[in-house]
Amino acid sequence: MGNKDKFNLFSFTGKMKILHLSWFAFFITFMVWFNLAPFLQSVKESLGLTTAEIKTLLILNVAFTIPARVVIGMLTDKYGPRIVYSALLAICSIPCFAFALSETFIQAAISRFALGFIGAGFVVGIRLVSEWFPHNELGTAEGIYGGWGNFGSAAAAFTLPTVAVMLGGEDGWRYAMAITGVMSLLFSFVFYANVTDTPKGSTYFRPKNLGAMEVTSTGDFFLLLLMKIPMYGALALLAWKLSPTGIAMLSDTIVNSIYIGLSVLYLYEVWQTWKLNKSIFSEPVPEIHQYKFKQVVVLNILYFATFGSELAVISMLPLFFSETFELTPVMAGMVASAYAFMNLMSRPGGGWLSDKFGRKPTLLILTAGLAVGYFFMGQVNSEWPLWLAVVVAMACSFFVQSGEGAVFATVPLIKRRMTGQIAGMTGAYGNVGAVCYLTVLSLVDYSTFFLVIAGTAVLGFITLLFMEEPSGQIAEVNDDGSVTLIDVANN
Template sequence: MRTFHLSWIAFFLCFFGWFAHAPLMNSTIGPDMGLSHAQKITAFIASVGITIIARLVIGNLCDKIGPRKSYTYLLAFGAIVVAGSSLAYNWETYLISRMAIGVIGASFVITQYHTTKMFAPNVVGIANATTAGWGNLGGGVTQAMMPLIASGMLAIGFAESELSKWRPAMVVPAVIMLVVAYLYWKYTEDTPQGNYDSNPSIKPVSQPGESGLFMSAVKDRRVWILFAIYGACFGLELFVNGRAATYYQTKFSLNETTAGIIAALFGLMNLFARSMGGWLGDKFSTTGGLSGRVKWLVMVLFAEGLALILFSRMDMLGLAIGTMIVFSLFVQMAEGATFSVVPFINKKSLGAVAGIVGAGGNVGAVIYAQFLLRSGATLENSFMYFGIAVVAISLLGLGIKFSAADEQAARDEQKKLEEFEKQLANRELKAA
């Protein structure tokens, strides 16, 4: 449970730092740096796009050195680049700083890897979904908190002007990241059996004649279906986190603080929605096996697409907020449902599978941002087009199949866990 809590806290901070620039872009960072509309979108694309590579690398790294070291190093790096972004002085240096910050988006892969290693198959869905969901809150909370932190920096004299107040504000998440990096190193282990360094027998390795851990994941078409599916749910969450505040400012003429608070509601659904998606995935598996997890994923992703289409058509503020929350519920449940399936695809190559699927989310976000930049479509019409795409992608999930042997192994493991729980309950009853 130490790992459970530290992993979501670490993920929360990484997402907070990753999206810390978004709510300040139009009002302070853009004018301070003299950024054009195209440069603002390009900075977002760079920050999200670099995470594609980072997630592939970090997933492989988890298989090699373990999640404990991987997270500690990533948090320390994140602290440096988030604080360092305050030193940007022109477009080029700002773009480089946003690309460097994008690397910490790979934190998601470590979180999912670590909780999968720590929890049993009958609860791994809700464990993965909850750590990811509570971590994703960072992307929503930063929408509301960073404007307040920046204003606070100006009020206490750390900023020279209204436009430069964002610079000292970036130090706040950086300092907290360093604290959590120390806690992660000191209080977590790679697995319940210990660390990879002290117990090499628990480290995943490919057997003679098998493809390498990464290549075995690459060759599995189910991994690429989940890659597309995660682009359709988490990719949209990334895109909306980066554009929601701007959407409400431009369409409904709201100020920075009000738009940021409304945009934060989208991320706040992570308190329970992603956990619900993983929990229901676990429940569907008790009667439907591994294919039950897949059916639930298809259903919730289909509903997500319909909800996004509905949100895109709302012209009244109250209805827009309400339908955004409904969309948020489905998008985050779909994310939880996705990673209730991932642990069962290829257990030996868990890091590689998680890295590839996780990268799919960032690929989706880049595609959405590129469409917005190059198509000339309005943001609300883009949302409608993306909703239609999600409905289509949801049907790809029907192509995720498991062998009879995999299904049987999952049922056998479920029975063992149920027997263990009964034995444990009997011991507690006798002790009482």
């Protein structure tokens, strides 16, 4: 078995090869997904857009990722990470090229909305890495996958403007974006040729049903239906932002039909979930196959507060620094990028701490730090020395990103065959958080915005008290009916 190899970052064989190919695939998806951020001004001038239209493109960029993460999670469990990741990288190069060729706001808006789909790539690697690494290395491996891949957004911010200048002219941004599309297309072939879903001799466990999530008790059934609502709520909130009340991109008729569509979809999901799970109302699930959905609920709420706040803060931090301390845009961008740089170490750090000291104690400490960090961010004003504000932002970012690492150190330990679905839901909650926080930001001042995030972190801390430390083993059934037990903790 390849799993017995040492954990050596400089190795490119066995499980380490899978880890390196996975984080690089994720890195490319993030480069493509955030290739707009460094070119907001160029795109605005080039296409003659208003400030409201540019802000709309930023919201559209994260909108589609909410349903996409759920769908991609299900497809990954069903068809395996190798095919799903390769297809995602290849298919998403199309809207990337379409955006680079856009001439009008509508073309740009449609291709940007479609590009939100690439933000779902993250979920695929979570399942793939969990197949290759044993539980005592899983947090570290998932942390490296998440942290180094996440760095793609910072890499886009640093390198793409230079590429655009080198290729020259007012179309420089188009070439730079197209290059990320080419990278995505080419790497889809590399990934497909070099990856297998599981180590040799291991089984890839698939869920019973593609359309809905399994639960194993009646209480969990209602809890699942409740937890689906915020995902639809966030999409409704986006529609409201685009309505005449917001920035008037869509007419009232279209927005109302979106609301109706979302309600119908939700009812369809309720029906699918009932079809799959109705047997639990008549006969209890054998204990060996049970899992507690409340574990997923806690992780969803924590990812809402961690990744949700990260996406929102990365979008507003340059502006916050330039307005509070009267910095030039370039200087403010440099200061704000310190936040993204922390990802390289913090997210693997959070995973490593989880492997070492247990999932729940690590999450409790990091969530408490998160609340305190954002509380202090809420106190920052122009009388502070700049260096102190940067130190507070970096410290806060350490807790945010280590928290993300610790959340995804726990996700694969709940139910192996549903890891994609669970990661999809938890990942989607991160985007729901981003939409909610960005909406709050459009209504209040910076200080209140940071205090609202601190408040949700406190809420996360309280729900965390109900989580149970993963222990023992997960049971999965092989095709021939025999049961495989997968260790989730050193007992």
